[in-house]
Amino acid sequence: xxxxxxxxxxxxxxxxxxxxxxxxxxxxxxxxxxxxxxxxxxxxxxxxxxxxxxxxxxxxxxxxxxxxxxxxxxxxxxxxxxxxxxxxxxxxxxxxxxxxxxxxxxxxxxxxxxxxxxxxxxxxxxxxxxxxxxxxxxxxxxxxxxxxxxxxxxxxxxxxxxxxxxxxxxxxxxxxxxxxxxxxxxxxxxxxxxxxxxxxxxxxxxxxxxxxxxxxxxxxxxxxxxxxxxxxxxxxxxxxxxxxxxxxxxxxxxxxxxxxxxxxxxxxxxxxxxxxxxxxxxxxxxxxxxxxxxxxxxxxxxxxxxxxxxxxxxxxxxxxxxxxxxxxxxxxxxxxxxxxxxxxxxxxxxxxxxxxxxxxxxxxxxxxxxxxxxxxxxxxxxxxxxxxxxxxxxxxxxxxxxxxxxxxxxxxxxxxxxxxxxxxxxxxxxxxxxxxxxxxxxxxxxxxxxxxxxxxxxxxxxxxxxxxxxxxxxxxxxxxx
Amino acid sequence: xxxxxxxxxxxxxxxxxxxxxxxxxxxxxxxxxxxxxxxxxxxxxxxxxxxxxxxxxxxxxxxxxxxxxxxxxxxxxxxxxxxxxxxxxxxxxxxxxxxxxxxxxxxxxxxxxxxxxxxxxxxxxxxxxxxxxxxxxxxxxxxxxxxxxxxxxxxxxxxxxxxxxxxxxxxxxxxxxxxxxxxxxxxxxxxxxxxxxxxxxxxxxxxxxxxxxxxxxxxxxxxxxxxxxxxxxxxxxxxxxxxxxxxxxxxxxxxxxxxxxxxxxxxxxxxxxxxxxxxxxxxxxxxxxxxxxxxxxxx
Numbered sequence: 088x089x090x091x092x093x094x095x096x097x098x099x100x101x102x103x104x105x106x107x108x109x110x111x112x113x114x115x116x117x118x119x120x121x122x123x124x125x126x127x128x129x130x131x132x133x134x135x136x137x138x139x140x141x142x143x144x145x146x147x148x149x150x151x152x153x154x155x156x157x158x159x160x161x162x163x164x165x166x167x168x169x170x171x172x173x174x175x176x177x178x179x180x181x182x183x184x185x186x187x188x189x190x191x192x193x194x195x196x197x198x199x200x201x202x203x204x205x206x207x208x209x210x211x212x213x214x215x216x217x218x219x220x221x222x223x224x225x226x227x228x229x230x231x232x233x234x235x236x237x238x239x240x241x242x243x244x245x246x247x248x249x250x251x252x253x254x255x256x257x258x259x260x261x262x263x264x265x266x267x268x269x270x271x272x273x274x275x276x277x278x279x280x281x282x283x284x285x286x287x288x289x290x291x292x293x294x295x296x297x298x299x300x301x302x303x304x305x306x307x308x309x310x311x312x313x314x315x316x317x318x319x320x321x322x323x324x325x326x327x328x329x330x331x332x333x334x335x336x337x338x339x340x341x342x343x344x345x346x347x348x349x350x351x352x353x354x355x356x357x358x359x360x361x362x363x364x365x366x367x368x369x370x371x372x373x374x375x376x377x378x379x380x381x382x383x384x385x386x387x388x389x390x391x392x393x394x395x396x397x398x399x400x401x402x403x404x405x406x407x408x409x410x411x412x413x414x415x416x417x418x419x420x421x422x423x424x425x426x427x428x429x430x431x432x433x434x435x436x437x438x439x440x441x442x443x444x445x446x447x448x449x450x451x452x453x454x455x456x457x458x459x460x461x462x463x464x465x466x467x468x469x470x471x472x473x474x475x476x477x478x479x480x481x482x483x484x485x486x487x488x489x490x491x492x493x494x495x496x497x498x499x500x501x502x503x504x505x506x507x508x509x510x511x512x513x514x515x516x517x518x519x520x521x522x523x524x525x526x527x528x529x530x531x532x533x534x535x536x537x538x539x540x541x542x543x544x545x546x547x548x549x550x551x552x553x554x555x556x557x558x559x560x561x562x563x564x565x566x567x568x
Numbered sequence: 569x570x571x572x573x574x575x576x577x578x579x580x581x582x583x584x585x586x587x588x589x590x591x592x593x594x595x596x597x598x599x600x601x602x603x604x605x606x607x608x609x610x611x612x613x614x615x616x617x618x619x620x621x622x623x624x625x626x627x628x629x630x631x632x633x634x635x636x637x638x639x640x641x642x643x644x645x646x647x648x649x650x651x652x653x654x655x656x657x658x659x660x661x662x663x664x665x666x667x668x669x670x671x672x673x674x675x676x677x678x679x680x681x682x683x684x685x686x687x688x689x690x691x692x693x694x695x696x697x698x699x700x701x702x703x704x705x706x707x708x709x710x711x712x713x714x715x716x717x718x719x720x721x722x723x724x725x726x727x728x729x730x731x732x733x734x735x736x737x738x739x740x741x742x743x744x745x746x747x748x749x750x751x752x753x754x755x756x757x758x759x760x761x762x763x764x765x766x767x768x769x770x771x772x773x774x775x776x777x778x779x780x781x782x783x784x785x786x787x788x789x790x791x792x793x794x795x796x797x798x799x800x801x802x803x804x805x806x807x808x809x810x811x812x813x814x815x816x817x818x819x820x821x822x823x824x825x826x827x828x829x830x831x832x833x834x835x836x837x838x839x840x841x842x843x844x845x846x847x848x849x850x851x852x853x854x855x856x857x858x859x860x861x862x863x864x865x866x867x
Contacts, residue, residue, distance in 0.1 A: 192813075194744075194812070194813040195811045195812050195813045196812075197811075238690060239690045239694070241688055245688070249661075249665060250688065252694065252697065253661065253665050266850075268847075268848045268851060269847060269848075270847075270848065273847075275811055275814075276809075276810075276811060277808070277809025277810045277811060277834050277835065277844070278809060278833055278834060278835070279807065279809035279835055279844050280809075280844065280845075280846075280847065281843065281844040281845055281846030281847070282846035282847070282848070282852045283698055283701070283702050283706070283852055283855050283856075284664070284697050284698055284700060284701055284702075285698075285848060285851055285852075285855070286697075287664060287694060287696075287697025287698060287700070288693065288694060288695070288697060288698040290694060290697075291690050291693065291694045292693055292694075308747075308749075310749075311747045331606055334606060334607075334608055335605065335606040337629060337630075337718030337719075338718070339608075339717065339718070376749070376771070376772075376775065377747070377749060377771075377772075377775040377778065377779070379772065379774035379775055379778055380771055380772030380774055380775035382774075383772050383774055384772065436686040436687075436688050436689055437686065438604060438607040438609065438685065438686055439606065439607050439608070439687075440604060440606040440607050465688070468686075468687050468688045469607075469686055469687065469688070470688045503684070503685055503686070504684070504686045504689075505684050505686050505688075505689040505690075505691045506691055507689070507690050507691050508686070508688035508689060508690065509688060509690055510690070511690055512690075512691060512692065516691075519691075520691065520692065523684075523691055523692075524681070524691070524692060525680075525681070527678045527679065527680050528680045528681050528682065528692070529692070530678075530680075531672075531674065531678070531680040531682070531695060532682075532692050532693040532695065534858050534859060535693050535695060535698065535855075535858075536693065537854075537858055538851060538854050538855050538858055539851075550692065
């Protein structure tokens with residue numbers, strides 16, 4: 088796809104399928120699609136198509152198969168790992184026009200939605216039946232369910248309820264050869280499906296198995312009672328220990344989040360929630376369930392916080408305050424712009440009991456590289472999000488930031504953890520795969536890929552070592568996540 | 569043939585040498601590798617029995633929230649390979665929801681690891697879920713890591729006999745629409761016994777007490793046993809799976825046939841059930857061909 092004539096021909100063929108307004112081929116339009124929320128690597132796709140139906144997706148994918156072109160499925164582009172980067176050009180299939188909630192089935196606690204449906208819209212439509220869709224990534228007001236499947240997304244509330252794979256019953260996928268398969272539970276079917284679990288195998292496959300078009304999600308009954316509070320601590324050490332102690336006490340909160348001082352200060356400045364500015368760390372603990380049990384567990388959590396020298400344990404007064412608190416938490420990355428012109432986020436995971444150790448390590452990395460590293464993360468899952476702040480205009484800072492991130496992820500592996508809990512490998516963390524996995528482990532993953540995409544044409548050059556890199560590896564201004 | 573390796577490395581040697589292996593006994597591969605109560609995770613070899621694993625976890629007040637029949641006879645490997653579960657499936661999900669890592673010996677002798685021992689992990693493709701329920705047709709699971717739960721502070725099971733499916737349906741719908749958070753929602757009619765609806769609750773004692781009270785008000789009697797499940801399913805492995813909302817209409821078609829049903833999940837165990845359909849036959853076949861090209865394992 089190098090010559091202009093080829094691109095012109097491709098554009099014409101795609102326009103015949105989806106119409107002229109759903110094909111973007113001009114560089115000025117394509118620039119929006121040059122990266123996702125991971126902005127250190129950029130490249131333009133050859134062309135972007137915005138199909139309006141599964142039939143159009145199939146026709147586009149078939150055309151790409153005939154022309155031997157890479158396809159890159161894309162949702163809202165909120166990935167933090169370069170998952171939807173068109174490394175070597177290709178046809179980007181953006182699902183954003185296929186965004187309807189098709190049906191809510193309250194009796195069976197299911198919803199059928201199109202792949203481009205925004206995560207938060209499912210709960211918005213299910214709420215009137217007393218139901219909700221549990222996984223709630225911080226980008227949930229923008230990210231799509233198809234993208235959630237690709238990355239097996241998490242979020243603050245996955246501690247108790249699990250991640251995306253635990254809540255996707257089935258989905259329709261157009262394979263790179265243009266065939267269509269429904270994987271997992273059918274919209275009106277039973278939850279037992281014969282054969283190998285292809286549904287589960289495809290969740291977290293980072294868009295490398297095909298283009299998801301429709302999704303059947305599981306809905307949960309909204310719990311009747313909540314209790315949400317802030318635990319205020321002098322130090323990250325004390326707060327980390329409190330997290331470990333809450334889990335060890337046999338309590339599984341709905342969410343258990345930590346924010347350190349740099350983050351609470353930035354959030355306070357941006358959103359004026361009323362966070363204490365002098366606290367070393369703040370925990371957000373949310374319990375849900377039935378009223379009496381929640382009450383009982385709340386007392387226990389408060390005790391554990393006090394034992395770890397919490398200076399204050401503050402209960403959210405009402406639903407409005409609770410909602411405001413979560414709104415703040417989920418916009419935390421957006422407030423970082425106040426602290427630094429650039430940042431890079433990491434997504435490591437450690438066993439929960441190693442939280443105090445990894446937090447101390449992050450502090451030592453911050454000192455060593457002379458970079459500020461605020462932290463806002465899913466403490467209950469052991470899923471850290473150190474935000475390494477840098478200024479691309481200062482010589483050497485980009486390199487130091489990348490090295491600091493690498494050191495932190497290396498330590499996560501050393502402590503028995505993982506380099507990614509919810510953001511995915513994408514283009515960003517390819518080099519870590521051979522550190523976390525042996526060659527045979529990676530080969531087995533490639534075997535699975537062959538089942539769906541023997542030609543390796545779907546979202547190529549991702550995840551596996553040896554993949555091609557973008558020629559242009561730049562450091563530009565961060566887009567707030 | 570059946571092979572009985574003395575270690576994982578012996579299994580790695582034996583598998584590629586074999587023409588055809590019908591069964592692998594992992595009696596010798598049955599250690600608890602690690603249980604870290606403060607992480608609420610554990611890693612165990614596949615030959616350990618589920619009941620042994622549970623009793624080791626219980627020492628620290630934790631458990632793996634699955635309850636298939638005959639846990640003393642079920643190994644961790646079988647639990648995963650056959651995706652076994654029991655009445656608490658409604659509240660706790662299946663083993664697919666709890667496995668976080670795995671080691672598998674592939675038919676060519678390679679030992680591969682997938683996932684890990686942390687509760688959240690999206691590095692690489694998810695082979696763990698592919699191997700769960702694959703009946704060891706793609707590889708032999710030799711080790712698995714799980715996330716765990718604290719043992720519930722209290723639990724209670726209650727039962728009510730019903731005169732008709734209509735009456736059972738009415739009760740079922742009431743429970744479904746209520747705030748009750750049942751961990752068990754079963755229905756059974758076994759060998760001349762009356763049609764019976766079973767609910768179970770687990771969690772903080774105050775909640776279990778309050779919910780039991782609510783169930784009492786609907787006519788449920790305390791202290792029901794869940795033994796019917798193991799008893800019935802010893803003889804009846806077949807099941808029909810329907811959307812939960814189609815449970816009653818499906819049961820009506822069974823006539824007088826005995827059954828045990830996971831009413832909340834729409835799974836009905838009964839002897840005349842036909843095997844559930846396997847969709848995507850082309851992909852299914854490709855999976856088998858790619859992971860076991862020489863057909864060493866069954867399937």
